[in-house]
Amino acid sequence: MLPISEKKLMLTRYLGVWCINNKYKLIGSKDLEAKLGPGSFGEIYVQVRFLKEGMLDDNKEPELLENLEAVLAEQNALIKGTLKLNLNHAKNLISKDGKPGNPYCIITAPNNKLAKTQIIKNTINPIFESKRTFPISLTKREATEKVKFFYIHG
C-alpha cells in the first residue's frame, strides 16, 4: 500500500497533451488576397498545449507530422547520371508552302544542354538516326523540367 500522500500525488499528476498539432493556411491582407487569390500566402505548422497550474511538464518534444528539413533535403539532393536519347525520325513535317523543306532538330535537355541534328535535305519525313548522350546533374525539384524538341525547316 502506498502512503496516502503519494496516492494523492498520483491523482493530481497530469501530463500535458499537445492538443493542437496542425498545419494552417495563412490568410493574407484583403487587397493581396483579391489580387493573388486565397491560398497564395503559404502555410505554417503549429503545435500548442496548455499546462494547467500544477500539471507536469515532461519537456518532451511532440512528434512531428511533417519534417520539412528532411523533405527539403530530399528535394535538393542531386540526381546524377546520363540521359540517352535516340531521335530516329520525324514524319509529315509539312512546311508553310506545302513543299518539302530541309529539316533539322534542336534538342534541349535539362541543364540547358543543346544539341542539333544534321540537316536532311528536301524531305517531309527525315530520318535523323541521331544518338545523343546528355550528362545530367539536377535536383529532384529541377527534374520536372522537360526535354524539348524543335523541328526547323532549313
Place this chain on the structure above:
Amino acid sequence: MYIQMGFFTQEKPYVENSEPPVKDNLAEIIAKQKEKIVGTLQVRVIHGKDLLARDNNGFSDPYVIVHAPGAKNQQCPKIDKNLNPIWKFMPKFNINLPKDQLTPLKIEVWDDDLGFDDLIGTREISIQECLDNPGMKCSQFRKKNSC
C-alpha cells in the same frame, strides 16, 4: 428570455415554495466564465511552407510574431531569403485570465525589410480545445517513475 409560468385553481391551489427548478442557471454560467484559467501555454511554430515572396529577389526574410491572450507578444529571429523557413520557435506564455477573456492565439508571419516590414499572412488558432482538455492522467505513473 427565460420564463416559468403556472396556472392555479381552487382545486389545485398554489403551494408555497413549490417553484420549479431553474434549468439554465445564468448566475452559475457567468461565474464559470469568470473563473480564472491559470497555467502555461506552450506554442511551437515549427516551420513555414511555400510562403509568399514579398521581396523583388523572389524571396522573403520571414519571421513570426505570436500573440497570446493577456500576455506580451513574442517574436522569433528572421531567416534570410527563404520561403520554407524552419523556425522551431517555442514561446511560452503565462496565462492568468477569466475564461471569457481567452481569445484565440494569433500568429503573424512578416517579411523583414530595411524600412517597413511587409505582412505575409496571419492565422488565428482557437485554443479552446487545449484549455478544455489540457492533459491526460498519467496512468503509468505507478509502473514507471516518470511518464
